[in-house]
Amino acid sequence: MRFESQRVAWWFFATCMLLFTLQLVYGFILGFAHAGYDGLHDVIPFHTARATHTNLLVMWLLCGFMGAAYFIIPDECDRELYWPGLAKLQLAALVVVGVTAIIGFHFNWWEGRKFLEIPRPLDYLVVVDVLMFIANIGMTVWKGRRLTTTSMVLFFGLLMAALLYLPGMIPTDNQTIDSYWRWWVVHLWVEGVWELIMGGILSYLLIKLTGVDREVVEKWLYVIVGFTFLSGILGTGHHYYFIGTPRYWLLVGGLFSALEPLAFLGMAIYAISMAKRGGRRHPNKIALSWTVGCAVMSFVGAGFLGFAHTLPQVNLYTHGTLVTAMHGHMAFWGAYAMLVLAIMAYAVPLMTGRHLHASPASTFAFWTSNIGMIAMTLAFAVAGITQVVLERRVGMDFITVQKEIEVHFWGLILAAGLFTAGILAQLWVFVRSGLPVGDLVSGAREGEDGYGAG
Amino acid sequence: MLSRSQARTFFLVGTAACTFAFVGLTVDTFGQLPSRTNASAITPEVARGKQLWDENNCMGCHTLFGEGAYYAPELTRVYERRGEYFIRAMLVDPAAMYPGERKMQRYDFSIEDQDALIAFFRWAGTVDLNGFPATPNLMPLAVGDGVAATGGRPQLFNTMCLACHAMDGQGGQIGPALDGVGGRLDAVYLRRWLENPTAVKADSRMPVLPLSDAQIDELVAFLSQQKD
Structure with missing residues (x-):
């Protein structure tokens, strides 16, 4: 770590870990309800738990991206953050808005629009908050001593994410139009501009961890984000198959979603080949594991499972079933949760000065959480496919089918237990790493990141 | 081999083309939505x-x-x-x-x-x-020709009763199946039951349904015919 203001990222990462842990609690409430034990129904009904579960995810991922940006941008631009104080204010404001929203969900204060449940007045506050963030990062890039491709890709990813929040606020009485704009936010985030953020963070990590030449890493970064947009933008069409939009979306969405795995495959090959090519033995091996793991798991979860689910002739039956939950869990874990954990694994030891990256708990956390998530995906797959066959193909009653698949949710809960053990270990490593009081590597040049030669 | 500026050109041109196409399709979609969504x-x-x-x-x-x-x-x-x-x-x-x-x-x-x-x-x-x-398409394959058509039953029976009960293998499994119910219970009993289930059997969990007298007549007539 080279600049004092990078430390602010630690507070964002601490918020991440806290919200992530809370997200797991709500996940268990949902899992038990599906297994037939909804004892909390009167206090936290299913739709409250679900809105909380997904919005906590979105919030901690955004928090993680912001933390990552505050850590990476000063390093890339070779200067302190333009307004270090504003970064802290912006985090505090974000937490207040987020907590208000979550509490509101428990009192029927929300908009019933999947993933965008935050009530409208709070939407405006989110916009103001994100503008503060973008302004801070933008000024740092603008006044920076160096303009790198990595920082530009990261900055434009964040800027576009902020702008794409706006279509979700267009009012309409037509459910179809409501959905149409909602996917502009949700899809163009996760399968569009968030992948820019992902590409930017991955390339930063690969440059730092593998020692491969920046020129090479950044060239391939262009190719990968090129493929992402080539497939992802028109791939929005896979949300427009069955909501009242014209039939040509089946063709457009089907074709371009089928290309989406290519972008993720590219990302995976990119990370693996850079990791192999780099001659450098970086001491923080677990950060490299998270980095390469992120690229691989996002290919499986977002790329492959997404492809299987969005073929129009398959989606006609799987649309609106637990198969979506199967794809969703591994996709978000692989692409974005692991990405935030990767940058944390790299940055936290530098910020705190305590190098726990080689501890057994770190290794345990990586493997247990990943194996747990794979098992969860399998449990969702069995439940989802059974639901599709019995309800959508054979025509059995909804509730009857739900009872038939309850048993698979016990499988899910067991797998989630394993996953949670991994995440708690990660939390333990984070807590033991302590507060951000590590030394600055003053006057260091690129490549000297504070880990030593290794 | 691909140079960095070629890679950047690929990214910029590809993204611009896809964005252009996407916006174009959106405009066309909004032109079709009023009729497709029955907006009037x-x-x-x-x-x-x-x-x-x-x-x-x-x-x-x-x-x-x-x-x-x-x-x-x-x-x-x-x-x-x-x-x-x-x-x-x-x-x-x-x-x-x-x-x-x-x-x-x-x-x-x-x-x-x-x-x-x-x-x-x-x-x-x-x-x-x-x-x-x-439309579910595996049912005929799963149970052969024995599958019953929904025709012949009152509309009200299909919408209301099949939510919890089954007949000819269709419907819910929350209440007992109603195949052959007319052979087990007579019309008077069925009428009293539909008017208020718990008045007939205190521990019944079936609710008093919001049915008019005419609707009860229709259901009783239909259920009484279900002899086997």
């Missing part, structure tokens, strides 16, 4: 129904157009499948309609709000969804 039928009552749908986060458990959570039934065709009376009863007291089953929150909607939600569901059923939800 979106009355203030339907709009109020959508507002209630949003305010109470119904999508947090149900799906509509296949979008939402997967905890409660898909509601796109609910007006056609269950009919107005069932939906109204469900909106008033969900726990009574599915006793001991997966729970829905009780909202105590006013009559106007019930009307608005029913109008919203009726509208949703008229939107052209490119064939979603698909």
Whole structure:
């Protein structure tokens, strides 16, 4: 770590870990309800738990991206953050808005629009908050001593994410139009501009961890984000198959979603080949594991499972079933949760000065959480496919089918237990790493990141 | 081998082309939506129904157009499948309609709000969804020719009774199957039962359904004929 203001990222990462842990609690409430034990129904009904579960995810991922940006941008631009104080204010404001929203969900204060449940007045506050963030990062890039491709890709990813929040606020009485704009936010985030953020963070990590030449890493970064947009933008069409939009979306969405795995495959090959090519033995091996793991798991979860689910002739039956939950869990874990954990694994030891990256708990956390998530995906797959066959193909009653698949949710809960053990270990490593009081590597040049030669 | 500036050109041109195409398709889609979504039928009552749908986060458990959570039934065709009376009863007291089953929150909607939600569901059923939800197509293969047609049964029986009971292998499994019920129970008993189940059998979990006398007549006549 080279600049004092990078430390602010630690507070964002601490918020991440806290919200992530809370997200797991709500996940268990949902899992038990599906297994037939909804004892909390009167206090936290299913739709409250679900809105909380997904919005906590979105919030901690955004928090993680912001933390990552505050850590990476000063390093890339070779200067302190333009307004270090504003970064802290912006985090505090974000937490207040987020907590208000979550509490509101428990009192029927929300908009019933999947993933965008935050009530409208709070939407405006989110916009103001994100503008503060973008302004801070933008000024740092603008006044920076160096303009790198990595920082530009990261900055434009964040800027576009902020702008794409706006279509979700267009009012309409037509459910179809409501959905149409909602996917502009949700899809163009996760399968569009968030992948820019992902590409930017991955390339930063690969440059730092593998020692491969920046020129090479950044060239391939262009190719990968090129493929992402080539497939992802028109791939929005896979949300427009069955909501009242014209039939040509089946063709457009089907074709371009089928290309989406290519972008993720590219990302995976990119990370693996850079990791192999780099001659450098970086001491923080677990950060490299998270980095390469992120690229691989996002290919499986977002790329492959997404492809299987969005073929129009398959989606006609799987649309609106637990198969979506199967794809969703591994996709978000692989692409974005692991990405935030990767940058944390790299940055936290530098910020705190305590190098726990080689501890057994770190290794345990990586493997247990990943194996747990794979098992969860399998449990969702069995439940989802059974639901599709019995309800959508054979025509059995909804509730009857739900009872038939309850048993698979016990499988899910067991797998989630394993996953949670991994995440708690990660939390333990984070807590033991302590507060951000590590030394600055003053006057260091690129490549000297504070880990030593290794 | 690909140079860095070529890579950047690939990115910029590809992104620009796709964005252009996407915006173009969006414009065309919005031109088609008024007729495809039957937009002229979106009355203030339907709009109020959508507002209630949003305010109470119904999508947090149900799906509509296949979008939402997967905890409660898909509601796109609910007006056609269950009919107005069932939906109204469900909106008033969900726990009574599915006793001991997966729970829905009780909202105590006013009559106007019930009307608005029913109008919203009726509208949703008229939107052209490119064939979603698909008709289940494996049933005839699974049970052979023995599968019964839904014809011949009163509409009310299909929408109301089959929510919990089964007949000819179709319907729910919350109450007992009704095949051959006319051979076991006579018309007088059936009438008393439909008027108030717990008055006949104190521990019954079946609710008093919002049925008119004429509707009870129709159901009793049909059920009495089910001799085997």
